[in-house]
Amino acid sequence: MGNSRWVDPAPLEVARPRLPWWTMLPRWVKLVLLPLALAVVVVWVLAKVVRVVWFYPVSVALGLVTLLLRAWAGPWVFGAVVAAAAVVLFVWWWRDKTTFDVWLRWPRTEFRRVAVYAYQWRTVVRLSSLTASAKGREYLPRLRRTRSEGWRDRVRVRMVKGQAPEQWEARASGLAHAFGSQSCRVRVIRPGVIELDLVHSNPLASAVALPAMGSESAVDLRRVVVGRTETGKPWRLRLLGNHLLTVGVSGAGKGSLLWSVVWALAPLVKAGAVRLVGIDPKGGMELGQVPEIFDRVVYDNGEAAVTLLEEVAADVRKRAATYRGVRRLWARETGEPFTLLVVDELADLIAYQTDKRLRERAQAALQTITSQGRAPGFGVLAFVQDPRKEVVPFRNLFPTRVAMRLDEAVQVDMVLGDGLRARGANAHEISESTPGVAWIKVDGHRDPVRARAFHVTDTNLVELRHYITGGSAIIVPFPDAGPHEGAAA
Numbered sequence: 138m139g140n141s142r143w144v145d146p147a148p149l150e151v152a153r154p155r156l157p158w159w160t161m162l163p164r165w166v167k168l169v170l171l172p173l174a175l176a177v178v179v180v181w182v183l184a185k186v187v188r189v190v191w192f193y194p195v196s197v198a199l200g201l202v203t204l205l206l207r208a209w210a211g212p213w214v215f216g217a218v219v220a221a222a223a224v225v226l227f228v229w230w231w232r233d234k235t236t237f238d239v240w241l242r243w244p245r246t247e248f249r250r251v252a253v254y255a256y257q258w259r260t261v262v263r264l265s266s267l268t269a270s271a272k273g274r275e276y277l278p279r280l281r282r283t284r285s286e287g288w289r290d291r292v293r294v295r296m297v298k299g300q301a302p303e304q305w306e307a308r309a310s311g312l313a314h315a316f317g318s319q320s321c322r323v324r325v326i327r328p329g330v331i332e333l334d335l336v337h338s339n340p341l342a343s344a345v346a347l348p349a350m351g352s353e354s355a356v357d358l359r360r361v362v363v364g365r366t367e368t369g370k371p372w373r374l375r376l377l378g379n380h381l382l383t384v385g386v387s388g389a390g391k392g393s394l395l396w397s398v399v400w401a402l403a404p405l406v407k408a409g410a411v412r413l414v415g416i417d418p419k420g421g422m423e424l425g426q427v428p429e430i431f432d433r434v435v436y437d438n439g440e441a442a443v444t445l446l447e448e449v450a451a452d453v454r455k456r457a458a459t460y461r462g463v464r465r466l467w468a469r470e471t472g473e474p475f476t477l478l479v480v481d482e483l484a485d486l487i488a489y490q491t492d493k494r495l496r497e498r499a500q501a502a503l504q505t506i507t508s509q510g511r512a513p514g515f516g517v518l519a520f521v522q523d524p525r526k527e528v529v530p531f532r533n534l535f536p537t538r539v540a541m542r543l544d545e546a547v548q549v550d551m552v553l554g555d556g557l558r559a560r561g562a563n564a565h566e567i568s569e570s571t572p573g574v575a576w577i578k579v580d581g582h583r584d585p586v587r588a589r590a591f592h593v594t595d596t597n598l599v600e601l602r603h604y605i606t607g608g609s610a611i612i613v614p615f616p617d618a619g620p621h622e623g624a625a626a
């Protein structure tokens with residue numbers, strides 16, 4: 138003990154208890170504030186209840202009915218009613234899956250919201266780095282309304298302030314995997330709110346049959362129906378005041394889109410209100426199937442094709458001159474036909490033509506038609522396999538671009554525009570087993586649309602020929618290269 142020395146004790150390292158600030162307030166202030174605090178708690182609880190009823194109306198209603206029935210009728214009757222309901226649902230599902238799916242959309246929506254999205258939301262957005270933090274506080278994107286449509290779930294999200302949809306697009310693939318879906322697309326609904334499309338199956342897996350030939354009055358050049366979109370709506374293309382460029386590998390189904398447009402226009406062609414002009418540099422393999430529907434058609438990429446292009450370009454200039462100061466857009470009342478130039482393989486005409494002079498003449502004429510033809514009633518419907526700039530240097534002159542199955546992911550943005558692949562337009566992932574499926578980008582619309590063109594069979598083409606010729610068509614031999622004057626339109 139004699140050599141013991143006094144040692145300073147270690148500083149106390151326990152955290153000092155921190156009391157909430159309001160506990161320090163004087164007693165009378167607490168008494169004054171108590172009713173206010175109670176009111177806030179009541180409003181908060183009410184808001185939670187409203188939120189639950191809003192997001193889960195069917196579950197809340199079912200829960201209430203169950204409680205009432207159980208209390209009112211006793212366990213036996215209650216059990217019998219539940220068993221009967223289960224049997225009815227099973228038989229309904231078994232006999233008619235379509236109406237079952239439609240009617241049970243709401244319960245399914247609520248079930249998926251709880252079991253898939255609400256349950257994992259915090260974890261998934263944290264692991265996907267879609268949260269933010271400031272001053273030690275974590276901000277989470279908020280899960281809003283969800284809607285289950287069978288083939289996809291639409292999940293609305295309020296983003297964290299300062300977040301951009303592009304951040305979600307960059308993580309779309311991870312979100313799809315996390316929520317167990319095939320793909321995820323991001324759509325902007327309004328500032329700060331996006332919708333995730335979590336896709337489970339392909340609603341365009343089976344071919345879409347061509348409808349019966351319509352009547353003349355049913356055709357609207359602003360909304361020509363050429364197929365069905367994945368939401369089940371008609372796929373409408375604007376032809377008046379527009380030009381369309383369709384890109385797709387061989388076998389992508391470009392022919393079905395071409396003939397779907399021609400089929401839809403046939404009543405107007407017959408009535409003389411629409412004039413079709415065709416160039417098929419592949420020797421007539423495509424347009425030669427119904428040459429009668431074309432006013433003029435050429436089956437090569439040489440002098441005849443270029444001359445035809447130049448004639449159309451001259452018509453454009455002439456008609457544009459007569460419109461100057463008189464009218465702004467073609468209308469049927471002018472008495473002049475709307476002219477649609479169909480070019481089956483554009484690259485053969487403006488890129489692969491070995492004669493430089495012909496190539497340049499074709500490019501110049503096409504640029505005139507595409508840049509000046511919209512107002513005076515001229516449209517171009519062009520098809521190409523290779524979308525590179527060296528092949529189609531004036532892609533931007535086509536306001537509507539359609540991407541059918543493509544070879545490479547980089548081609549998507551070449552065809553549809555920058556950033557469209559990130560928005561989910563995966564045209565390079567379209568299956569070989571679904572020809573005719575396409576992604577469409579319309580000028581002025583942010584989001585691309587997925588659709589499938591009608592399946593046009595050989596029988597349909599025979600029918601089309603009969604329709605145009607009034608039943609007097611004879612099977613023509615395979616067309617020779619060179620110009621062809623189609624049947625009188």
Ligand SMILES: Nc1ncnc2c1ncn2[C@@H]1O[C@H](COP(=O)(O)OP(=O)(O)OP(=O)(O)O)[C@@H](O)[C@H]1O
Nearest residue numbers: 344386387388389390391392393572573590591592
């Ligand atoms: N919309 C469609 N629905 C179902 N099947 C289709 C559809 N479009 C095309 N097909 C089928 O896919 C095959 C290839 O179609 P198509 O010849 O139109 O392709 P393409 O892109 O024009 O090819 P290419 O450039 O070689 O002419 C055909 O057998 C056709 O029957």
